[in-house]
Amino acid sequence: MQKTARRSRSAARPPGRPREFDMDTALDRAVRVFREQGYHATSVSDLTAAMRLATGSVYKAFRDKHAVFLAAFERYTALRQEQIRSAAASGENGRERLRHVLLSYAEHSQGIEGRRGCLVVGSAVELSAVDPVVGARVNAQLKSNESFIAGLIREGHADGSIPAHVEAEDTARLMICITQGMRVVGKARLPLDGVRLVGVAMKLLA
Numbered sequence: 024m025q026k027t028a029r030r031s032r033s034a035a036r037p038p039g040r041p042r043e044f045d046m047d048t049a050l051d052r053a054v055r056v057f058r059e060q061g062y063h064a065t066s067v068s069d070l071t072a073a074m075r076l077a078t079g080s081v082y083k084a085f086r087d088k089h090a091v092f093l094a095a096f097e098r099y100t101a102l103r104q105e106q107i108r109s110a111a112a113s114g115e116n117g118r119e120r121l122r123h124v125l126l127s128y129a130e131h132s133q134g135i136e137g138r139r140g141c142l143v144v145g146s147a148v149e150l151s152a153v154d155p156v157v158g159a160r161v162n163a164q165l166k167s168n169e170s171f172i173a174g175l176i177r178e179g180h181a182d183g184s185i186p187a188h189v190e191a192e193d194t195a196r197l198m199i200c201i202t203q204g205m206r207v208v209g210k211a212r213l214p215l216d217g218v219r220l221v222g223v224a225m226k227l228l229a
Contacts, residue, residue, distance in 0.1 A: 046084075049074040050098040057095055058139040061149050093156070099142045100164050106131075107171070117179025118228060121172065121198075125224055128202040129217025137209025144206045168202075169195045176228070185228050194227055 052073045056065050067088055071078050085091045110127035114120030131137065143164050151158035173195035179185025201224050208215060 044076060044080065047098065049076060049084075050095050053091055053095040054099045054142060055139065057092060058099075058142050058145065061145055062092055063149065093160070096142060096146065096157070096160060100160075103143075104167070107168070111171075111175060116182045116184040117175050117177070118184035118225075120178065121175040121185075121228070122221060122225055124172065124175065125198070125202065125221040126217060128205050129215060129221055132205040132209030133215050133217065137206070137215070138212055140210035141203070141206035144203050144210070147203075165199060165203075169199045172198050179228070189228050197227065198224070 052075070053070055056069055056073045060069065065088070067078065067081065070088065070091055071081055074081065076084075081091065085094065107124055107127060110123045111120040114123045131141075143161055146157050147161045147165075151161050169192075173191040176185055176189060176191040176194055180187050180189075180191070205215065205220070
């Protein structure tokens with residue numbers, strides 16, 4: 024039985040024209056292309072080949088390349104949030120939860136995954152200054168990540184694993200700089216000793 028794709032908020036269209044492909048699978052393939060090549064270097068032909076769809080199917084599901092990108096960005100950030108929250112859940116207290124989050128960033132900044140890069144970082148560099156729609160989504164995602172990290176620091180205050188003098192908001196902003204920097208370094212194919220780097224970063228919580 025053929026699967027009908029779930030509707031994406033950024034690419035919704037009128038009912039009555041069912042899609043004959045799985046939307047999440049197609050978007051995962053589009054995410055990979057955008058991560059590896061960037062927005063401007065990716066053509067509609069690249070997307071149709073990667074998504075394994077005819078050009079007409081892409082245009083029926085999305086208005087244009089920009090709409091594909093927005094849907095891919097939404098898909099990517101939702102999956103990354105799940106990964107980060109899953110990593111945090113393995114910690115026993117606020118400090119350990121934050122350490123696991125940093126280790127997760129370090130892991131995703133190495134090897135093939137690291138070379139593909141982060142779609143949020145790539146979008147911030149390539150598009151934020153010229154595309155207000157993408158810029159707003161990048162800002163919202165970074166703020167969400169920062170808020171999550173600040174919340175872990177406050178959990179550490181409450182359970183005693185992080186000293187009360189460690190300021191949650193400022194430290195969270197610095198942690199965002201560190202995590203996004205890891206993704207840039209990974210994209211540049213520079214070696215990362217994740218455990219060692221995270222150990223240094225955790226000294227900010229002393």
